[in-house]
Amino acid sequence: MSASTSFEIPPPDPRLFELLGDEGFGDELFNERQHRSCAYVEIYVVQLAVRLITELGLASALEQPRTVHELARAQGFVDAFRAPLAWLLALLADAGVLEVGEETGNGTDAAAPTYRLAAPLPAVDPDAVRAAALEVDPSYAATYALLDRAAEAYARIARGEDNAEHALFQNVSLWIGYFNNANGYYAINNRVAAAAAAPCVGDGARVLEIGAGLGSATEALLERLGLRASAIASYRATEPVAFFRRRAERTLRARFPELALQADALDLERPWGEQGVAPGSYDLVWGVNVFHLARRLDDVLAEARTALAPGGALVVGEGMRPRPHAPVAAEMPFQLLAAYVGVETGPERSQPGFLTAAQWRAALERTGFAEVTLVPDVERMNAIRPGFYAAGVRGRRV
Numbered sequence: 001m002s003a004s005t006s007f008e009i010p011p012p013d014p015r016l017f018e019l020l021g022d023e024g025f026g027d028e029l030f031n032e033r034q035h036r037s038c039a040y041v042e043i044y045v046v047q048l049a050v051r052l053i054t055e056l057g058l059a060s061a062l063e064q065p066r067t068v069h070e071l072a073r074a075q076g077f078v079d080a081f082r083a084p085l086a087w088l089l090a091l092l093a094d095a096g097v098l099e100v101g102e103e104t105g106n107g108t109d110a111a112a113p114t115y116r117l118a119a120p121l122p123a124v125d126p127d128a129v130r131a132a133a134l135e136v137d138p139s140y141a142a143t144y145a146l147l148d149r150a151a152e153a154y155a156r157i158a159r160g161e162d163n164a165e166h167a168l169f170q171n172v173s174l175w176i177g178y179f180n181n182a183n184g185y186y187a188i189n190n191r192v193a194a195a196a197a198a199p200c201v202g203d204g205a206r207v208l209e210i211g212a213g214l215g216s217a218t219e220a221l222l223e224r225l226g227l228r229a230s231a232i233a234s235y236r237a238t239e240p241v242a243f244f245r246r247r248a249e250r251t252l253r254a255r256f257p258e259l260a261l262q263a264d265a266l267d268l269e270r271p272w273g274e275q276g277v278a279p280g281s282y283d284l285v286w287g288v289n290v291f292h293l294a295r296r297l298d299d300v301l302a303e304a305r306t307a308l309a310p311g312g313a314l315v316v317g318e319g320m321r322p323r324p325h326a327p328v329a330a331e332m333p334f335q336l337l338a339a340y341v342g343v344e345t346g347p348e349r350s351q352p353g354f355l356t357a358a359q360w361r362a363a364l365e366r367t368g369f370a371e372v373t374l375v376p377d378v379e380r381m382n383a384i385r386p387g388f389y390a391a392g393v394r395g396r397r398v
Contacts, residue, residue, distance in 0.1 A: 007132050009039045015384050023376045029191055037140055037184060038388075040133035044144065045329035046095045047124040048151045049088050055155045056085075059121060065101050065114035081158040083352070084335040088154075089115045091327040097122065139184040142177035149174055150333035157336055164336035172243065181216045189390045190220035193288045193317025196375035196392025198224045200284045200313040203231040208282040208307060210268055211290025212237035215248030217317065221286075222256055230258055236282075238266035269295055272303045280309045288317035292354055295343045301367040308397040314369060316393040320378045321354040328354065328388040357382070360393040369395025 012035040020030050053059055061071055068086045071077075077085065092098045093115060101114040130144050153167035169175070181187040198221065201207065212218055218237055222229045237252070239245040242265070249263035266275050268290070273279065285304045294300035304314045319330055331353055334340040341352045348366065349359060357378045364372045372395040381389055 009036050013385050020376055037137040042329045044129045045332050047126045049091050050124045052154050062117045065116045067112040067114050077158045078160040083341040087327055087335045094327055137184050142183040143185040146174050146178045146333055179214050179216055189288055190217045192390040193392045194220040194224040196394050197221055197286045197315040204233045205283045206233050207235045208285045209237045210287035212239045212248055213244050215252050217288040234260045236262045240265050268300050277307045279306050282307050283312045286315035291316045293339055298367050305368055305397050313396050319354045320357045320389050320391050322386045324350045364395040370398045371396045
């Protein structure tokens with residue numbers, strides 16, 4: 001991905017659409033417009049990152065190889081900014097703006113990667129990118145609004161003048177707009193996950209949704225089911241944030257008055273049995289872009305498996321990182337949040353946030369799920385064109 005202001009976007013490989021068509025996805029979701037719109041987001045975030053290098057006062061320091069620790073220490077950045085700074089530099093290295101080297105010194109920076117400018121910072125024009133993108137799909141406005149808010153907050157948070165929760169959540173309307181099926185960028189996540197979950201909902205199904213947020217994933221699943229939604233015996237939508245939960249409940253009850261809906265809180269980190277989730281009591285457990293927030297992922301997946309009846313399914317709807325440690329544009333706001341970066345990592349989970357398809361497959365198999373499949377098959381898609389794709393990871397309890 002180039003940081004230049006040339007907005008030429010290569011056309012998608014037609015084999016991607018052939019694969020998606022074979023898996024039952026029509027062109028109403030994956031199409032040329034969606035391809036271009038997502039590419040514009042990637043260009044935009046790289047350009048914001050280039051501009052942030054100047055705003056953070058890092059341009060001159062990056063004329064020589066520097067580690068994240070060295071840069072943060074020299075600029076007096078707060079400790080909480082180390083993770084977003086590391087992500088920012090990795091993103092620009094991936095874009096070819098920075099060169100990566102290996103630090104072989106001692107102490108804190110031993111074996112840490114170094115970064116330096118590959119050339120003078122390129123000229124950027126994010127406003128022009130946003131304008132061009134919104135001509136292609138105006139529904140992405142909510143995505144650009146959230147990215148802009150995050151970019152405005154980076155320097156203040158780096159210097160300890162603000163905190164991420166205040167900077168990003170003081171305007172709740174940003175999140176209402178972003179986590180919404182009217183936002184073409186986020187709707188892909190919900191609709192792909194719904195396509196993976198819908199076959200698991202039979203007559204009399206008992207459904208548990210984790211991290212329902214504002215209810216947009218719930219809406220996507222019920223819309224996908226159509227008349228079959230009336231056969232659901234019970235639907236428990238859980239969300240720990242009271243404002244989001246109350247708003248979701250109002251919306252869902254108004255749209256789906258026949259649904260046997262229960263809306264309450266569930267802390268996925270605490271034992272689920274203590275929160276009213278009896279073993280074997282659900283036929284489908286699912287959630288969209290929530291399981292990657294688990295501090296101890298295997299423990300949470302094990303809780304989900306315990307909650308399922310034999311033959312029941314877990315569906316994890318997630319953005320799929322194209323390779324370990326690859327930075328992706330969608331992360332920009334979330335890198336500032338402790339809940340996103342403060343997870344346990346190790347050999348099986350090499351970075352916070354989004355996982356690769358292979359990591360998700362291994363995680364479900366490791367925690368006892370069988371018949372683990374990816375909908376769509378993003379491993380095959382990555383072989384055609386590496387990228388950040390939405391998918392549902394589905395596994396069954398046998």
